[in-house]
Amino acid sequence: KQEVTQIPAALSVPEGENLVLNCSFTDSAIYNLQWFRQDPGKGLTSLLLIQSSQREQTSGRLNASLDKSSGRSTLYIAASQPGDSATYLCAVNQAGTALIFGKGTTLSVSS
């Protein structure tokens, strides 16, 4: 059964720092991997989707990488801002199942 783990569970950084969030999954047979952002009490915002054939995807200050064979993905946030404070969720997409989520990393960026 697929399991998705995110490390760290929480992270506090000062504004301007670059940071990396980690996601690992146990079964490499995935279609794609997706990173989401969730603000408190709100729904999900899709940030980046990496297909299984891709190694990385970039959107603005965000860069997500995928190493399918080792079951790992990272989300790199450059020059963090207080507005980046949120919970970041990693989810994998497999055949025949719904997206399977990790428990998330709660990020706090202080000004």
Next chain:
Amino acid sequence: GAVVSQHPSWVICKSGTSVKIECRSLDFQATTMFWYRQFPKQSLMLMATSNEGSKATYEQGVEKDKFLINHASLTLSTLTVTSAHPEDSSFYICSARAHRDRVPEQYFGPGTRLTVT
């Protein structure tokens, strides 16, 4: 494109009553819809998978008689929480999988906050 709506966005109900949550795919047909539940500071946990025109498949530990799911059309699924109790208070999020995709992707609704008093 690929917009999913949920209604209501929040609801407060008394213990013992039933509450219905609607999930609609606005600009695509969804043969499969998913219902997730999220408790405070927890991740999303899949409750059930519903396919249009057939019975929903529930995850282990989810009571099918308590959480009634109906997927009557390719654009609408409903979740009814029956005889709600305070422990059912949670954030419920639906997701729809696009019918057209060879590699299926899920699109999420904005969620429904349920508070049972």
